[in-house]
Amino acid sequence: MLELRDVHSYYGHIHALKGISLSVEKGEIVTLIGANGAGKTTTLRTISGLLHPRHGSIWLDGERLDGLPPDIIVRKGVGQSPEGRQIFPRLTVMENLEMGAYTRNDKEGIRRDLEHVFGLFPRLAERRNQPGGTLSGGEQQMLAIGRALMCRPRVLLLDEPSMGLAPLLVETIFNIIRELNREGTTILLVEQNAAKALAVAHRGYVIETGHIVLSDNAANLRQNDLVRKAYLGET
Amino acid sequence: MVATRTKRVIRLEPTDVFIYIIGALIVFVVVVGSIATLSQGKYSINAWVDLFVFGVTLGSIYSLIALGYTMVYGILRMINFAHSEVFMSGPFTAYFLAEAFSRSGFLNQSPVIALILIFALSMGTSVLVAVLIERIAYRPLRNAPRLVPLITAIGASFFVQYMFRGLYGTNIKVYPEIEALKGQITLGAFRVSYIQILVIVAAAAMMLGLHLFVQKTRTGKAMRAVAEDRSTAALMGINVDNIIVTTFILGGALAGAAGVLYALVFTQVHFFMGFIPGIKAFTAAVLGGIGNIPGAMLGGLFLGVIESLGPMLFLDGLGITAPYQLKDAIAFSLLVLVLIFRPTGILGERIREKKA
Ligand SMILES: Nc1ncnc2c1ncn2[C@@H]1O[C@H](COP(=O)(O)OP(=O)(O)OP(=O)(O)O)[C@@H](O)[C@H]1O
Ligand SMILES: [Mg+2]
Numbered sequence: 001m002l003e004l005r006d007v008h009s010y011y012g013h014i015h016a017l018k019g020i021s022l023s024v025e026k027g028e029i030v031t032l033i034g035a036n037g038a039g040k041t042t043t044l045r046t047i048s049g050l051l052h053p054r055h056g057s058i059w060l061d062g063e064r065l066d067g068l069p070p071d072i073i074v075r076k077g078v079g080q081s082p083e084g085r086q087i088f089p090r091l092t093v094m095e096n097l098e099m100g101a102y103t104r105n106d107k108e109g110i111r112r113d114l115e116h117v118f119g120l121f122p123r124l125a126e127r128r129n130q131p132g133g134t135l136s137g138g139e140q141q142m143l144a145i146g147r148a149l150m151c152r153p154r155v156l157l158l159d160e161p162s163m164g165l166a167p168l169l170v171e172t173i174f175n176i177i178r179e180l181n182r183e184g185t186t187i188l189l190v191e192q193n194a195a196k197a198l199a200v201a202h203r204g205y206v207i208e209t210g211h212i213v214l215s216d217n218a219a220n221l222r223q224n225d226l227v228r229k230a231y232l233g234e235t
Numbered sequence: 236m237v238a239t240r241t242k243r244v245i246r247l248e249p250t251d252v253f254i255y256i257i258g259a260l261i262v263f264v265v266v267v268g269s270i271a272t273l274s275q276g277k278y279s280i281n282a283w284v285d286l287f288v289f290g291v292t293l294g295s296i297y298s299l300i301a302l303g304y305t306m307v308y309g310i311l312r313m314i315n316f317a318h319s320e321v322f323m324s325g326p327f328t329a330y331f332l333a334e335a336f337s338r339s340g341f342l343n344q345s346p347v348i349a350l351i352l353i354f355a356l357s358m359g360t361s362v363l364v365a366v367l368i369e370r371i372a373y374r375p376l377r378n379a380p381r382l383v384p385l386i387t388a389i390g391a392s393f394f395v396q397y398m399f400r401g402l403y404g405t406n407i408k409v410y411p412e413i414e415a416l417k418g419q420i421t422l423g424a425f426r427v428s429y430i431q432i433l434v435i436v437a438a439a440a441m442m443l444g445l446h447l448f449v450q451k452t453r454t455g456k457a458m459r460a461v462a463e464d465r466s467t468a469a470l471m472g473i474n475v476d477n478i479i480v481t482t483f484i485l486g487g488a489l490a491g492a493a494g495v496l497y498a499l500v501f502t503q504v505h506f507f508m509g510f511i512p513g514i515k516a517f518t519a520a521v522l523g524g525i526g527n528i529p530g531a532m533l534g535g536l537f538l539g540v541i542e543s544l545g546p547m548l549f550l551d552g553l554g555i556t557a558p559y560q561l562k563d564a565i566a567f568s569l570l571v572l573v574l575i576f577r578p579t580g581i582l583g584e585r586i587r588e589k590k591a
Contacts, residue, residue: 050466074472086467088460099460102453103472151472 001026001186002047002078002155007056007066009039009046016042018210019056024155024188029181031189031197031218033231034207040190041083043207044157047188048080049073060155075103079153083160083190085144089133093124096132096143100150110150117146120176138169145176149185156180159190174200194231198222206231254575261572268549278547284425286543292431292500294539295438299493300516301523301531302445303365303486309462309526310482313381316388317368318490319513320395323506324364325357325491326498327399330408332356333498337411346415354495361491364395365483374476400506407505410498434496441489442532449528454481462526511563515542518570524580533581542566 002024009017017039024030034040045051047058049070058066065073079100088096097117101110118125121142127135132143141161148156158177162170174196181187181200191197198204198218206214206227214226221227228234272278300322307315333353336342342349372391376384419428449455461468461478469475497512498504519538523530545565546558555561573580 048470050469069474070466070469071472071474074470080470082467082470086464086470088463088467090463091456091459095456095459098453098456099468099471099473102457147471 001061002188003059004043004047005057005059007043007046007053007058009042009051009053011042011051016210017046017053020207020210020212021056022205022212022215024186026186027181027184028203029177029187029189029201031191031194031201031204032207033191033194033197033204033227035230036192037209038207039210040207041159042210044080044082044159044188044190047073047157048078071103074151077152077154078157079148079151079155080157081141081144081148081159081161083163085137085140087132087135087140087143087147090131092129092131093135093143094128096147097124097150100147103151109152113150113152117149120179121146138165138172141165141169141173142176145173149180153185155186155188157188157190160192161189162191162193162196170196194227198227258572258576261568264553265549268551268553271553272548272551275551277551281426282547283544286547287540288425288427288431290540290543291536292434292539293543294519294536295435296493296497296500296535297512297516297519297539298532298535299438299441299489299496300512301519301535302442302528303490304517304520305523305525305528305531306458306482306486308520309528310458310465310479311373311384313373313384314388314517314525315368315373315486316385316513317372317391317395318365318486318516319509320392320399321361321365321368321487321509322490322494322497322513322516323504323509324395324399324494325359325361325487326410326494327403327408327504327506327508328360329353329357329495330410330498330504331403333411334408342411343414346413350413350495354492357495358488358491361494362484362487365487365490366480368395369480369483374479396506396509403506405506407503410502410504412502413499416499430499434500437492437496441492445485445489446528448485454478458482515566518566518573521570522573522580524582527580527582530580530582537581538566538569541569 004020004022007017007020008015020039020043022030022032032040032043042051046053047065049065049068049072053066056066057064060076060078063076065076065078068076088099091099097114101113104110123139124142124146127139132140135143145158145161161173161177165173170193177187177189178200189197189201198221201218203217204215204221205212206221214221214224216224222232300318303318303321304315307313307318333342336349336353368391372387373384376387416429416433419426420432449458457468457473457478458481460471461473461475465475468478515538516535519534520531521534522538523532523534542562542565546562549565550558550561
């Protein structure tokens with residue numbers, strides 16, 4: 001459904017993605033794991049059109065995405081919860097969620113999705129009139145995910161949703177990811193917490209310095225020596 | 236933030252002491268001057284009320300212009316120095332319509348319709364100029380270092396100024412007066428001219444409208460989202476360029492309206508008329524905390540009142556002759572003081588710096 005073919009992205013002269021190819025099929029959770037600076041965020045930014053690839057192509061259900069501006073890519077069905085949550089701190093929780101639904105006009109559908117998000121994250125419902133900046137880190141992460149859901153994405157991109165969260169909250173977030181997937185959401189999950197990511201994902205890719213070095217189903221990746229040494233901290 | 240502040244105090248201590256001495260001196264002059272003036276009792280209550288009302292009138296106009304600076308700063312982190320020219324272009328263009336209406340007698344036959352048309356033309360022209368400046372001078376530099384668009388803004392300002400000078404000439408044009416606006420109403424010590432009422436009411440209505448727009452509408456919320464974080468706003472499906480244009484349209488419309496109000500109060504227009512009100516409004520925006528919309532409204536009113544009352548109140552009692560000529564000095568001293576002592580402005584919330 002989502003496919004990257006030999007994608008190269010640059011920051012000025014820095015060659016950050018050196019030919020990334022990956023795909024995510026409908027209904028899957030696919031994880032992209034890698035160390036700091038490997039190019040995970042760059043991959044997601046490129047898919048969302050914040051960065052335009054210099055070579056290669058990006059496809060969503062047979063439609064080409066690369067080169068389109070980010071707002072059009074959202075309209076085509078790609079939602080992203082960016083790294084570091086990036087909620088709008090002075091907008092209220094409600095307004096943050098409304099911004100998530102910016103591309104939509106169906107009032108009734110928006111209302112239903114809002115209920116759905118509040119169902120997933122009851123804490124957000126309690127805090128709906130509070131500025132986003134006053135939420136705790138975990139609540140901000142919930143808001144970022146909820147906000148990304150509000151555009152009814154065909155593919156949801158999650159950039160390190162567990163970053164900086166207490167273990168209990170990490171558990172909650174991964175449970176939510178599983179639940180969203182069960183409801184039919186297709187997810188591309190970027191994580192440094194490889195153990196958790198591989199536990200929820202169907203398949204995974206390992207990225208190192210802008211290259212995909214491994215790709216397999218999650219179970220095999222968990223058994224892979226490189227993955228075990230470098231990303232699962234096993235010896 | 237706390238850490239950087241302590242560091243600064245330690246490093247710049249002699250300078251800080253010097254600055255605080257200056258600050259204390261100014262406070263001293265203001266307090267002693269005010270006491271001296273008031274104890275001499277040279278001016279009646281009525282005179283003070285007149286000055287105050289005039290200050291509010293002028294301040295409302297500053298507020299309207301200041302909103303343009305502050306909204307553009309909020310969204311682009313850039314001072315749109317050409318905004319003073321956006322302000323000038325509207326009423327200068329609308330002058331010709333006003334003049335034509337005046338000659339044909341339409342202006343005084345149906346002043347309401349005539350005024351609406353004059354406002355419409357002025358606002359339309361200012362919006363057009365603002366949007367063209369954004370499209371031609373700023374958008375290509377969207378990702379350039381911050382100094383570049385600043386310099387471009389100064390260039391654009393001169394360009395527009397001299398273009399209008401070329402179009403309409405260098406001489407001062409006298410705005411026709413409207414009979415219906417000539418009177419005044421008296422309420423005890425209050426004496427308010429119709430023009431002042433028009434200015435204050437129109438400005439208040441527009442500011443209320445802007446406030447509701449920014450707080451309640453989808454586009455207004457998107458404006459705030461873009462101001463907080465442009466790339467995340469794009470991830471929401473917001474077309475950032477469109478929101479930026481909307482911001483310039485709003486700022487331009489308010490400036491164009493402010494221009495007509497200014498022309499009604501001072502009854503003249505010329506190609507250089509934007510300069511002083513522009514800097515004053517910029518001062519007002521900084522005073523309120525640049526990027527902060529209610530701040531710009533308050534800053535404008537505050538500056539207008541200080542500028543109107545200040546010369547008499549602070550300086551007259553100290554025996555300074557013709558203090559009113561020093562009103563600009565007061566306004567700009569205020570700018571310097573705010574920049575030194577409270578760079579974040581009166582409503583000084585720190586604007587979150589954008590992360591790369
Ligand atoms: N704005 C930028 N300008 C220049 N180089 C950048 C920029 N952002 C990222 N890079 C570089 O691109 C490479 C990939 O960065 P990226 O943010 O995609 O890594 P990441 O895998 O998401 O890392 P992390 O796990 O730390 O989030 C890194 O070498 C980084 O230094
Ligand atoms: Mg990253």
